[in-house]
Amino acid sequence: MNETHVNMNHFVNLLGIELSAVSMKEKCVSLFGGVVSIFFLIWLTESCLHLEQATAIVASMGASAVLLFGIPHGPLSQPWPLIAGHGFSALIGVICARWLGTSAFSAALAVGVSIGVMHQLRCIHPPGGATALTAVLGGPAIHHLGFGFVLMPVLANGIVMVGIAMAFNFLFGWRRYPAALGKRRPAESVPIPDATHEAILTALRDLDSFVDVSEEDLLKIYQVMRKKGIAISETP
Numbered sequence: 325m326n327e328t329h330v331n332m333n334h335f336v337n338l339l340g341i342e343l344s345a346v347s348m349k350e351k352c353v354s355l356f357g358g359v360v361s362i363f364f365l366i367w368l369t370e371s372c373l374h375l376e377q378a379t380a381i382v383a384s385m386g387a388s389a390v391l392l393f394g395i396p397h398g399p400l401s402q403p404w405p406l407i408a409g410h411g412f413s414a415l416i417g418v419i420c421a422r423w424l425g426t427s428a429f430s431a432a433l434a435v436g437v438s439i440g441v442m443h444q445l446r447c448i449h450p451p452g453g454a455t456a457l458t459a460v461l462g463g464p465a466i467h468h469l470g471f472g473f474v475l476m477p478v479l480a481n482g483i484v485m486v487g488i489a490m491a492f493n494f495l496f497g498w499r500r501y502p503a504a505l506g507k508r509r510p511a512e513s514v515p516i517p518d519a520t521h522e523a524i525l526t527a528l529r530d531l532d533s534f535v536d537v538s539e540e541d542l543l544k545i546y547q548v549m550r551k552k553g554i555a556i557s558e559t560p
Contacts, residue, residue: 417459
């Protein structure tokens with residue numbers, strides 16, 4: 325491996341370009357899911373809630389669609405993070421807007437407190453930060469809704485998105501939403517030495533950083549590596 329290649333790999337790592345082994349079929353399904361979800365979200369919300377377009381849809385639902393249909397099995401994409409993440413963030417945003425106005429500090433505080441609350445309540449959903457920001461800086465149409473913004477459109481949007489994700493992903497055998505629906509323990513499965521629940525928790529505590537992968541997926545990766553005899557070595 326020449327020096328140029330090493331430097332290029334280092335540059336790629338610095339940029340955070342992810343390693344992706346996703347097939348083109350999966351990418352197309354994700355694309356189609358995003359189109360279907362947002363189309364039906366707009367149609368159902370405007371038809372059922374009879375709100376103006378400016379207040380019927382929370383723009384951050386577009387970011388949620390990326391998670392729900394691009395990473396349907398990820399921890400950040402599951403129903404509790406989506407619904408609670410948006411709901412609590414919206415509530416915090418409305419409170420900040422009412423008590424502190426629509427200043428830059430109020431907007432920043434809304435996002436920061438939302439992150440802390442989502443961490444504490446185990447409902448981290450990145451688009452929730454955008455929902456909190458919308459509650460503060462969304463303009464008169466949003467401010468006029470007051471605390472009603474939390475219920476409609478935010479929670480209504482979230483529930484509809486979860487329902488669409490469940491129905492859409494059910495059409496594809498390798499995709500299940502929520503992720504718990506796809507977890508089947510093989511009959512021949514046996515406990516994996518040195519990879520217990522406690523061991524994983526200890527490792528995650530040592531990292532002291534949120535990892536966007538489920539415990540089950542970590543165990544699966546570890547099991548596959550053991551079966552294939554792949555050794556884990558430290559990189560210099």
